[in-house]
Amino acid sequence: MQFAGRLNNVETSAIRELFKLLGKPGIISFAGGFPDSAMFDVEGLKEASAKALAEEPGGALQYGATEGYNPLREQLAAFMGTKGVKGLNPEGLIVTTGSQQALDLLGKTLISPGDKVIVEGPTFLATIQCFRLYGAELISAPIDGNGVKTDELEKLIAEHRPKFVYLIPTFGNPSGGLLNLERRKKVLELAVKYQTLIVEDDPYGDLYFNEAPPPSILALSDSVPGSREWIAHCGSMSKVLSPGLRVGWMIAPAELLAKATMCKQFSDAHTSTFAQATAAQYLKAGRMPATLAHVRKVYAERALAMGEALRQELGDAIEFVQPQGGLFVWARLTGAGGKVKDGNEFARRAIEQGVAFVPGAPFFCANPDPATLRLSFATADVARIEEGVARLGKAL
Amino acid sequence: MQFAGRLNNVETSAIRELFKLLGKPGIISFAGGFPDSAMFDVEGLKEASAKALAEEPGGALQYGATEGYNPLREQLAAFMGTKGVKGLNPEGLIVTTGSQQALDLLGKTLISPGDKVIVEGPTFLATIQCFRLYGAELISAPIDGNGVKTDELEKLIAEHRPKFVYLIPTFGNPSGGLLNLERRKKVLELAVKYQTLIVEDDPYGDLYFNEAPPPSILALSDSVPGSREWIAHCGSMSKVLSPGLRVGWMIAPAELLAKATMCKQFSDAHTSTFAQATAAQYLKAGRMPATLAHVRKVYAERALAMGEALRQELGDAIEFVQPQGGLFVWARLTGAGGKVKDGNEFARRAIEQGVAFVPGAPFFCANPDPATLRLSFATADVARIEEGVARLGKAL
Incomplete structure (x- = not known):
């Protein structure tokens, strides 16, 4: 079957491939781009x-x-x-x-x-x-x-x-x-x-x-x-x-x-x-106002917990701006202390340690920064976030 | 603002324009392409x-x-x-x-x-x-x-x-x-x-x-x-x-x-x-089986009523195959007896008489047959169908 020429302009998402690994039992996922189902009214x-x-x-x-x-x-x-x-x-x-x-x-x-x-x-x-x-x-x-x-x-x-x-x-x-x-x-x-x-x-x-x-x-x-x-x-x-x-x-x-x-x-x-x-x-x-107030409060706690854990567990090997809203921490591996500096490599190691996130390179339409990564704090509670980031520390 | 070239390939639907006339009070519409809301379970x-x-x-x-x-x-x-x-x-x-x-x-x-x-x-x-x-x-x-x-x-x-x-x-x-x-x-x-x-x-x-x-x-x-x-x-x-x-x-x-x-x-x-x-x-x-049985029964009655009324009121000025299913009668004006033979003209006259349908020409991607028209029997009950077709007779 011959498909339309426009399909040649896109590729199957790199992230989709990664998501297939998320079925691994016991994995803590910071990879999702979705809100927490538990928060739905x-x-x-x-x-x-x-x-x-x-x-x-x-x-x-x-x-x-x-x-x-x-x-x-x-x-x-x-x-x-x-x-x-x-x-x-x-x-x-x-x-x-x-x-x-x-x-x-x-x-x-x-x-x-x-x-x-x-x-x-x-x-x-x-x-x-x-x-x-x-x-x-x-x-x-x-x-x-x-x-x-x-x-x-x-x-x-x-x-x-x-x-x-x-x-x-x-x-x-x-x-x-x-x-x-x-x-x-x-x-x-x-x-x-x-x-x-x-x-x-x-x-x-x-x-x-x-x-x-x-x-x-x-x-x-x-x-x-x-x-x-x-x-x-x-x-x-x-x-x-x-x-x-x-x-x-x-x-x-x-x-x-x-x-x-x-x-x-x-x-x-x-x-x-x-x-x-x-x-x-x-x-x-x-x-809606009460729903928003609730959602904001929960995500705020999780964002704070993730930021603190990242600073504590990964120290100067990672840099990021503490998010003031949304679902994501966007971070960059600095390579400090000779630590891993490539997002893909870090993602592979993280999966081995039982924690997942998305490497940042696919989010660039050109000139990808391979040291970047995206971590969602939306779907794991504070305890899981702390455990997940501790695993990231080990993977580093 | 400059739009994509592909938009030049389409026109605003002729039917959309006609639908604007359907707001006229008291109109009986055979123009719709939708099922009867009253039939929803x-x-x-x-x-x-x-x-x-x-x-x-x-x-x-x-x-x-x-x-x-x-x-x-x-x-x-x-x-x-x-x-x-x-x-x-x-x-x-x-x-x-x-x-x-x-x-x-x-x-x-x-x-x-x-x-x-x-x-x-x-x-x-x-x-x-x-x-x-x-x-x-x-x-x-x-x-x-x-x-x-x-x-x-x-x-x-x-x-x-x-x-x-x-x-x-x-x-x-x-x-x-x-x-x-x-x-x-x-x-x-x-x-x-x-x-x-x-x-x-x-x-x-x-x-x-x-x-x-x-x-x-x-x-x-x-x-x-x-x-x-x-x-x-x-x-x-x-x-x-x-x-x-x-x-x-x-x-x-x-x-x-x-x-x-x-x-x-x-x-x-x-x-x-x-x-x-x-x-x-x-x-x-x-x-689903009971819903389907109900819907089939109601539409069958309406299709029959419309077919009979069309034959009675419009006689040999119209020809169509009696539908065995679906929502539509597809008909053709024959011009017999010097009656109107153009679907658009007939649609205009019908609106004046308080009944609407869709002329057939826009349904052809090429070589439209201007004598055709589409009548839906789905949304009017039998009495309204008979009254509507009587109005079509007057419009003819």
């Missing part, structure tokens, strides 16, 4: 879905508008309002089948083969593959402890004139980093100056541990005239409520939203109305 | 979703495998077994976000720009647009009262050497037709002879009114050596249980299934596990 979702089926069985079970189920769009617009996004109408967003589909729709809608797209180095692995399937040539913009380096980003925009720039500015996967306020404004200025679309992927922004992060790039667009027309923002219920619902959303300028909706019509017609009606009832019931 | 789905959340909250709410939720794959493999498909393992199918996504994944996996795909004339509108978005050049194969004309199909395959042939052999949208047994076998022989993939889209096969239709092309592949390797089969819960779940599936040769799974990973990661676990519990509870 099962009772709240049970009530929400029962209510959806009782109050609006037609809406929850019938075909729905491609743009999304209106009661959910209303709830999401209000939810974004609580996060500083002004003047957003329900019509200003579409519901997507997880925010992964928002990325797919952006690719389908915008990328012609050979088009350039700038992403952070490192960035979300499925973004790289998703855009490459549409023929994108990806350009890697370097980051530091304050997120993407906007001076470098400007040079890359000026040189490559990309179709768009894709950023995960808040506790991104894998970097866990936070783009600071000054740079967020700079990104908005670049959008206007170069008339370049900025895609802000924001599945983790609600998962902050202490003080709230700076407003999203979308929320800040009010302060930079003309910038709102160059921002697409992707949100998701997956990290705070449940990935299994597959409910995400995209906010974008009207013309882009209309084209993405047309593409979505032929991708999956619409997102499950059953899941959408459940999410709408959940938000309407007002349970 | 709300109680059964309520129980199934509650059970899914009670018994396996992790599985129902967490990220899941891209291939699908295993308990559902097991149920679906067994369900296909009851329909004569032998030797299907759960690993032989993937779950898709409605069968629309199966079409999208086939497009993404197989179609390079300029590739040819043969479809029936007429065929499902969203198929045409979906494949065109991937750059397919569509070839139209003519049908008659026994489905696609296989002698014509063979000529087209030999001439165009298509990437694949897409058929809706059983009560298809819009034709409502049934490919007979002899032609089904001929299609399988053509698949082997020309080493050409046949895509069998089968969302309506369970909706038969009296005797069961011939086995699916997939089920018949046992009888034609070597043909199973050239069949992809798309199924769906949408027409028999609930479209809102967005649960479909695709059965295909292993290599194609693996590539489609990779594409799905970057399309939406996986189909809602919440919807999948609900569907799995529903099938496990054994409610």
Whole structure:
């Protein structure tokens, strides 16, 4: 069978191969990219879905508008309002089948083969593959402890004139980093100056541990005239409520939203109305603030425990910025004291010791840093985190 | 904003424009392509979703495998077994976000720009647009009262050497037709002879009114050596249980299934596990046979009522094959007695009389027959059908 040429642009994920090793009994995994199932508000979702089926069985079970189920769009617009996004109408967003589909729709809608797209180095692995399937040539913009380096980003925009720039500015996967306020404004200025679309992927922004992060790039667009027309923002219920619902959303300028909706019509017609009606009832019931408070508290403890254990067990052989939110520690092996400096090699040794994480190299679309690694603190409790990091110490 | 070149291959659906007129008060609609909400087994789905959340909250709410939720794959493999498909393992199918996504994944996996795909004339509108978005050049194969004309199909395959042939052999949208047994076998022989993939889209096969239709092309592949390797089969819960779940599936040769799974990973990661676990519990509870019996009975009555009313009210100004299943009457204006012969003109007059249907021309990828129209008998009860067809008589 002869497949489409676009498949030559992607490879089976290196991470998938690694995941096959995770079945080993007794392994402590820091490798996942998912939230802790124990944190799901099962009772709240049970009530929400029962209510959806009782109050609006037609809406929850019938075909729905491609743009999304209106009661959910209303709830999401209000939810974004609580996060500083002004003047957003329900019509200003579409519901997507997880925010992964928002990325797919952006690719389908915008990328012609050979088009350039700038992403952070490192960035979300499925973004790289998703855009490459549409023929994108990806350009890697370097980051530091304050997120993407906007001076470098400007040079890359000026040189490559990309179709768009894709950023995960808040506790991104894998970097866990936070783009600071000054740079967020700079990104908005670049959008206007170069008339370049900025895609802000924001599945983790609600998962902050202490003080709230700076407003999203979308929320800040009010302060930079003309910038709102160059921002697409992707949100998701997956990290705070449940990935299994597959409910995400995209906010974008009207013309882009209309084209993405047309593409979505032929991708999956619409997102499950059953899941959408459940999410709408959940938000309407007002349970989200308590759920967020709980999730933040638990992840904050785990992040702290992992940071402390890493410093204690691995010392100067590893460096990282202590995460202020999200699910990940992004770390770099320093090689101090002649210790292992290669993420792949370290991952292999770690598996032998009964602990898993993901080496960082695959997260770069170009110029991978082989000394990097991603550790998730989301799914193991504090005791398992301490034990797992102790095993990492042995593996080192 | 500059969009991807592929968007130039599609247009906003003509049907969408028509649907905007359906808001007119008092209108009787035969225009929809959806099942009747009143037929949804709300109680059964309520129980199934509650059970899914009670018994396996992790599985129902967490990220899941891209291939699908295993308990559902097991149920679906067994369900296909009851329909004569032998030797299907759960690993032989993937779950898709409605069968629309199966079409999208086939497009993404197989179609390079300029590739040819043969479809029936007429065929499902969203198929045409979906494949065109991937750059397919569509070839139209003519049908008659026994489905696609296989002698014509063979000529087209030999001439165009298509990437694949897409058929809706059983009560298809819009034709409502049934490919007979002899032609089904001929299609399988053509698949082997020309080493050409046949895509069998089968969302309506369970909706038969009296005797069961011939086995699916997939089920018949046992009888034609070597043909199973050239069949992809798309199924769906949408027409028999609930479209809102967005649960479909695709059965295909292993290599194609693996590539489609990779594409799905970057399309939406996986189909809602919440919807999948609900569907799995529903099938496990054994409610499907009773639901199917009920749905078949109601639609059979409506189909009969519509057929009789059409013959009575429109007489020889219209011709059609009485449907033996599905949701649609596909009809042709004959112009007898100097009556209107154009489907678009008739649709405009019908709206004025308070009744809506869809003109047939947009369902053809080439050489549209302007005299055709599609009438759905699914969502109006018998009295409304009779009143609606009487209005059609006036409009004529």
